[in-house]
Amino acid sequence: xxxxxxxxxxxxxxxxxxxxxxxxxxxxxxxxxxxxxxxxxxxxxxxxxxxxxxxxxxxxxxxxxxxxxxxxxxxxxxxxxxxxxxxxxxxxxxxxxxxxxxxxxxxxxxxxxxxxxxxxxxxxxxxxxxxxxxxxxxxxxxxxxxxxxxxxxxxxxxxxxxxxxxxxxxxxxxxxxxxxxxxxxxxxxxxxxxxxxxxxxxxxxxxxxxxxxxxxxxxxxxxxxxxxxxxxxxxxxxxxxxxxxxxxxxxxxxxxxxxxxxxxxxxxxxxxxxxxxxxxxxxxxxxxxxxxxxxxxxxxxxxxxxxxxxxxxxxxxxxxxxxxxxxxxxxxxxxxxx
Numbered sequence: 001x002x003x004x005x006x007x008x009x010x011x012x013x014x015x016x017x018x019x020x021x022x023x024x025x026x027x028x029x030x031x032x033x034x035x036x037x038x039x040x041x042x043x044x045x046x047x048x049x050x051x052x053x054x055x056x057x058x059x060x061x062x063x064x065x066x067x068x069x070x071x072x073x074x075x076x077x078x079x080x081x082x083x084x085x086x087x088x089x090x091x092x093x094x095x096x097x098x099x100x101x102x103x104x105x106x107x108x109x110x111x112x113x114x115x116x117x118x119x120x121x122x123x124x125x126x127x128x129x130x131x132x133x134x135x136x137x138x139x140x141x142x143x144x145x146x147x148x149x150x151x152x153x154x155x156x157x158x159x160x161x162x163x164x165x166x167x168x169x170x171x172x173x174x175x176x177x178x179x180x181x182x183x184x185x186x187x188x189x190x191x192x193x194x195x196x197x198x199x200x201x202x203x204x205x206x207x208x209x210x211x212x213x214x215x216x217x218x219x220x221x222x223x224x225x226x227x228x229x230x231x232x233x234x235x236x237x238x239x240x241x242x243x244x245x246x247x248x249x250x251x252x253x254x255x256x257x258x259x260x261x262x263x264x265x266x267x268x269x270x271x272x273x274x275x276x277x278x279x280x281x282x283x284x285x286x287x288x289x290x291x292x293x294x295x296x297x298x299x300x301x302x303x304x305x306x307x308x309x310x311x312x313x314x315x316x317x318x319x320x321x322x323x324x325x326x327x328x329x330x331x332x333x334x335x336x337x338x
Contacts (some may be wrong), residue, residue: 065209067161068113069125072335073100073110075330093326096301100285100324100334104296107337113254114330117165117272120219121209122331123285123293126321128192129205143186146228147178156231158174158261164220178224180200184214185221222289223268229288231260247283247311253284254280276329279310286310296334299326 079097083090100106112122126132135140150156162174166183188208195201209215233248237242240305257263271277277285286293293310300306 001188003174015088016233020109026070066212067206067334068121068209068215070111072108073221075107075334078111079110092301093298096242096298098308099301100296104333104334105336106275106296106324108335109324110333110335112330112332115272116270116274117216117219117281118330119277120204120222120271120285121215121322122323122333123289123291124218124222124262125205125209126333127291127319128189128208128290129202130319130321131195131198131201132321133193134189135153136286137290141268143225144179144182147175147224150228150231154231154235159227159264159268162227163232163269163273164225167217168273178220181217181221181224184217188214188218219272222285223271225288226284227260227264227268229284230263234260245287245311246313247280250281251284279328281314282310286314290315290318292318293323295323295325295331297325299328299330311320 066189075097079094082094083097100159112118112125147159151159159178160172162178164177175306192204192208195204230248230251233244234252237248237252249262251257252259256266267278267281268274271281282293283293292314295308297305297308322334322336323331325331334337
C-alpha cells in the first residue's frame with residue numbers, strides 16, 4: 001500500500017512537471033511574441049510620428065512660402081537687415097525705425113507681399129484679423145447687388161471695360177466675375193468677423209491670405225466698391241441732391257479722374273497690375289471701409305507727414321488700423337506692444 005501511494009505521488013509530480021514544462025515553453029513563446037510585437041509597435045509609432053512631423057513641417061513651409069502676410073518679426077532686427085551701410089538714406093531709415101520702437105511702442109512688424117495689391121492687402125488683412133465687422137452702410141445694403149445696380153439701374157455699360165488687376169480682362173463677362181468677387185468678400189468677411197477666438201481667426205486669415213485666387217477676388221471686390229461709390233458721388237454732384245465728402249471733390253479735380261469712367265480706366269484698372277493706390281484713393285478706402293488708417297511714412301521722417309491719417313475726418317467709433325511704408329508704394333503691418 002505504501003508503495004502504491006508513493007508511486008501515485010511520483011506519477012502526479014512527474015505529470016505536473018511535464019505540464020509545467022509545456023506551459024513554460026508556451027509562456028516563453030508568448031512573452032517573446034509580445035516583446036517582439038511591442039518593439040514593432042514602438043518602431044511603427046516612432047516611424048509614423050517622424051512621418052507626421054515631416055509632413056507637418058512641409059505643410060508649414062508651404063503655407064509660409066505662400067503667405068502674402070508673413071509672421072511677425074522684430075522691428076529693429078528687420079531695420080538692421082534691410083538698411084545696412086552708412087548712406088544718408090540708410091541712416092535715416094534706421095533712425096525712423098528706432099523712433100517707431102521708442103516713441104510709438106511698435107516692436108514688431110508683419111511683412112506684406114510687395115506687389116501692387118500691397119496696401120489693399122495690408123488694410124483688409126488687419127480688418128479680418130481684428131474681427132472688424134462690416135461698415136454700417138454695407139449692413140444696410142446687399143453688396144452682391146452692386147454690380148447689377150451699376151450696370152442696369154444706372155446704365156454704366158462701360159464697366160465691361162473693367163480690368164481685374166494682372167488679368168487684363170475686359171468684355172461682357174466682367175459682370176459675372178465682379179459678382180463672384182463680391183460673393184467672396186461678403187462670405188469671407190462675415191465668416192471671419194463672426195469668429196470670436198483670436199487664434200482661430202488668425203489661422204483663418206493665414207489660410208485665406210495664402211491662396212492667391214481667393215485673395216485677389218477680395219481686392220477686386222474692394223476696387224469695385226470704390227468705383228461704385230465714386231459713381232454714386234458723381235451722380236449726387238450732378239443732381240445736387242445732397243453734399244458729398246470732400247475727398248470726392250479732390251478725386252474729380254484730377255485730370256485723370258474727372259468722371260467715374262476716367263477714374264476706372266486711368267486708375268482702378270491698373271491697381272494690382274502696374275500701380276498701387278495713391279493718397280486720394282487711400283482716403284477713399286478708409287472712408288468706404290469706415291476705418292481710420294494711420295500710416296507711418298518712414299521716408300518722411302522728421303516732417304509733419306511722418307504720420308498721416310486716412311481719412312483726415314473720421315467718426316469716433318471707427319476702428320483704427322496702422323500701416324508702415326518706406327516709399328508710399330509697398331506697405332507693411334506694424335504691431336504695437338506696450
